[in-house]
Amino acid sequence: MSDSTPAAPVVLDIWCDLECPDCHLALSDVHALRARYGDRVEVRLRHFPLDKHKHAYAAAQAAEEAAAQGKDWPYIEAVLARTDELARTGEPLLLDVARELGLDAEEFDTALIDGRHLLIVDADQAEGRAIGVTGTPTYVVGDERLDGGKSQGGLRERIEEIIDRLLAERG
Numbered sequence: 443m444s445d446s447t448p449a450a451p452v453v454l455d456i457w458c459d460l461e462c463p464d465c466h467l468a469l470s471d472v473h474a475l476r477a478r479y480g481d482r483v484e485v486r487l488r489h490f491p492l493d494k495h496k497h498a499y500a501a502a503q504a505a506e507e508a509a510a511q512g513k514d515w516p517y518i519e520a521v522l523a524r525t526d527e528l529a530r531t532g533e534p535l536l537l538d539v540a541r542e543l544g545l546d547a548e549e550f551d552t553a554l555i556d557g558r559h560l561l562i563v564d565a566d567q568a569e570g571r572a573i574g575v576t577g578t579p580t581y582v583v584g585d586e587r588l589d590g591g592k593s594q595g596g597l598r599e600r601i602e603e604i605i606d607r608l609l610a611e612r613g
């Protein structure tokens with residue numbers, strides 16, 4: 443039995459707008475990175491709702507309510523899988539997804555009305571702006587920021603190179 447504690451995972455922050463089609467496409471990269479690295483990488487969604495997507499701010503708040511109810515990533519992935527529908531239908535889709543996942547949709551509705559998750563969304567957005575995020579998805583791993591809104595091509599490979607380097611540095 444070893445007394446050593448496992449190294450903290452490499453953190454990959456993904457600045458995301460849940461109504462963004464490019465963020466929807468980025469899900470395949472997230473799945474591949476999770477499959478390759480497992481618990482050696484912590485993938486964190488950070489909210490960056492864009493003004494051009496009128497339901498993104500509500501979707502970010504809804505994702506925080508899903509986290510409060512214990513199903514953050516299942517909810518995030520379900521909403522990202524339906525970005526076109528979210529653009530057309532808005533908040534009713536957010537409540538439908540909650541119901542489909544067995545979450546308390548009434549509590550989602552209340553959370554969207556009372557704004558209990560606004561501070562989290564606003565803080566993420568402010569932090570994103572402070573580090574230069576202008577579009578989504580934007581990835582931050584180590585001290586490197588990669589803009590996936592311009593092109594997804596080659597992006598996962600670049601993220602893997604950075605993660606591999608950071609993991610090797612940790613021993």
